[in-house]
Structures are given as C-alpha cells and as structure tokens.
Amino acid sequence: MRWSYSNLNLKFHLFPIELMIIETSALKYNHGVDRLNSEGIPRYQLTIALKDRRQVFEARKINICMLCRRRGVNSCGLCEICYSGLDGEELRLASLWLTGVNP
Numbered sequence: 657m658r659w660s661y662s663n664l665n666l667k668f669h670l671f672p673i674e675l676m677i678i679e680t681s682a683l684k685y686n687h688g689v690d691r692l693n694s695e696g697i698p699r700y701q702l703t704i705a706l707k708d709r710r711q712v713f714e715a716r717k718i719n720i721c722m723l724c725r726r727r728g729v730n731s732c733g734l735c736e737i738c739y740s741g742l743d744g745e746e747l748r749l750a751s752l753w754l755t756g757v758n759p
C-alpha cells in the first residue's frame with residue numbers, strides 16, 4: 657500500500673516503511689540529538705567544554721558555535737538556537753558566561 661502527501665503543488669509518495677523511518681527520526685530529534693554537526697562537539701561533552709575557558713574563547717574568537725558550527729555566537733560560545741535548547745547544568749554554566757562570571 658502507498659500513501660500520497662501533497663503540499664504546495666509538490667507530491668511525495670511514501671511507502672509504509674519510509675513513513676515509519678520519518679516518524680522515528682522526528683521522535684529522535686525531539687528527544688535530543690547527540691551531535692548537530694559532525695564538526696561540532698557532541699552534546700554530552702558540552703558541560704566539559706563550557707568549563708574549559710580555552711574552548712569557549714576559541715569559539716568566540718572564530719565566531720562559530722561549538723555545537724552546530726553556525727556563525728554568530730554569544731559570550732558562551734553558542735549560537736542563539738543552541739543556547740535556547742540548553743537545560744540543567746549546561747544552562748547554568750552558559751548563564752555564568754553570559755553574566756560575565758566565567759566558571
């Protein structure tokens with residue numbers, strides 16, 4: 657069996673197995689991604705990186721986010737999109753950088 661989806665005059669045909677893969681990918685993305693870009697640091701190493709002044713200063717110097725490698729970072733070395741996804745210890749450490757109190 658095959659389903660069709662059309663939007664803005666574009667038509668996509670999906671088989672059931674492809675639909676399942678797309679739904680699984682969306683669930684994984686909503687629950688958190690380990691690495692946004694292969695050149696950036698893995699998410700589980702972010703707390704260590706935020707404690708390391710050298711890594712934060714290097715990200716600020718070259719103006720590239722530590723996680724996703726986008727241009728335009730704040731004083732903690734992250735872009736606004738990555739900063740908005742922080743929680744727990746990561747958010748506390750990033751907030752210290754933003755207030756000027758380096759961890």
